[in-house]
Amino acid sequence: MGIHIRGRYGTLLAPLLALALTGAATASADPDLPPIAELTAAARPAVDGSRLTGIAEGPGRMVDIQVYSAAMNSTITVKVLRALDDSKPAPVLYLLNGANGGTDGSSWTQQTDVADFFAGKQATVVIPMGGRGSYFTDWQTDDPVLGRQRWTTFLTRELPAVIDSTFHGSGANAIAGISMAGTSVFQLALAAPGLYRAIGSYSGCAQTSTPAGEVFVAAVVTRWAGNTVNMWGPFGNPAWAANDPYLHADRLRGTAIYVSSGTGLAGPLDTLDGPGIDGNAGKLIAQLTSGGVLDAVTNQCSHAFQSRLADLNIPATFVFRTLGTHSWGYWQQDLHDSWPLFTAAFDR
Structure with missing residues (x-):
């Protein structure tokens, strides 16, 4: 379903038209959940006009929503796992995919047990799709290949307004991400103070403005051309330092923080019968080689960030696996292990 209404009466007519278009035929398969029509009617636009333009029932408690971003002038697909009772207020966990933006089958919904893990929880899980190679930041200039990237604006100002109104957000939010997004979660928290009560960074690197950090970021971005x-101008441009969580870590005080990384050495999930490998020797070799190198790098970054937070006397949870590569099996484990920290932050 798509809702495209313009003009001064759009705000008033959209919910009514949504009800007319959906009707009883689109009622949720789960009798305990409000029907799609009710969710659509509840949706409210962001201040800049970003808005819900479509919603479709998925498997289980999943819905796929389409959100028009005024900042990017494009429509973003967002997968939402509805809370156990989304007619009542629920905290929201934003889960970011890695450098490929969730494409090619590499996303939270396709590579982990996220749907089963949250099945009985009173929390809404929001998984934006897209943003490959973007670092989920606001780029200074449109890119010839990647286009207009204004992800900070979308994730901190546009999407929350739509999510909170549609799914009864309680105002308590957390954000977690893997790999590239393990950096972005800190940058987003710095850009929107108070929006997130907790941060989860799984195999991320919180340094972007050191020579090594610049090279690492550039390697990720150029991977997608x-x-x-x-994004941030030439190396050394002030924007690189402005977006460096390590340099601005003092502004994270009061936020619950969870950071994890492996060492890159083969671990218990790096086997032919490991998660996502399915007996494919080629996948296993890639996981052990490129995946090993990547977590060796994030391991160094995470240790440096641990020292930085300790110097600032900012409490945080750091989990350093002595074994393990840059791969989904470990990130699923990270999500499970960090969830108690998120729930404690929601209850504050």
């Missing part, structure tokens, strides 16, 4: 000059 993007140009970091369009």
Whole structure:
């Protein structure tokens, strides 16, 4: 279903038209959940006009929503796992995919047990799709290949308004991400103070403005043919330091923080019968090689960030696996292990 209404009466007519279009035929398969029509009618736009334009029932408690971003002038697909009772207020966990933006079958919904894990929990889980190679930041200039990237604006100002109104957000939010997004979660928290009560960074690197950090970021962005000059300018430009969580870690005080990384050495999940491998020797070799190198790098970054937070006397939970690569099996474990920290932050 798509809702496209313009003009001064759009705000008033959209909920009514949504009800007319959906009707009883789109009622949720789960009798304990409000029907799609009720969710659509509840949706409210963000201040800049970003809004819900479509919603479709998925398997179980999943719905796929379409959200128009005014900042990017495009429509973003967002997967939402509805809370146990989404007619009542629920905290929201934003889960970010990695450098490929959730494409090619590499996303939280396809590679982990996220749907089963949250099945009985009174929490809404929001998984934006897209943003490959973007670092989920606001780029200074549109990129010839990646296009207009204004993810900070979308994730901190536009999407929350739609999610909270549609799914009865309680105002308590957390954000977690893997790999590239393990950096972005800190940058987003710094850009929107108070929006997130907790942060989870799984195999991320919280340093972006050191020579090594710049090279690492550039390697991720150019993997998708993007140009970091369009993102933060040339190396050494003040924007690189402005987006460096390590340099601005003092502003994270009061936020619950969970950081994890492996060492890159083969671990218990790096086997032919490990998660996502399915007996494919080629996948296993890639996980042991490139996945090993990546977690060796994030391990160093995470240790440096631990020292930085300790110097600032900012409490945080750090989990350093002595074994393990840059791969979904470990990140699923990270999500499970960090959930108690998130729930404690929601209850504050």
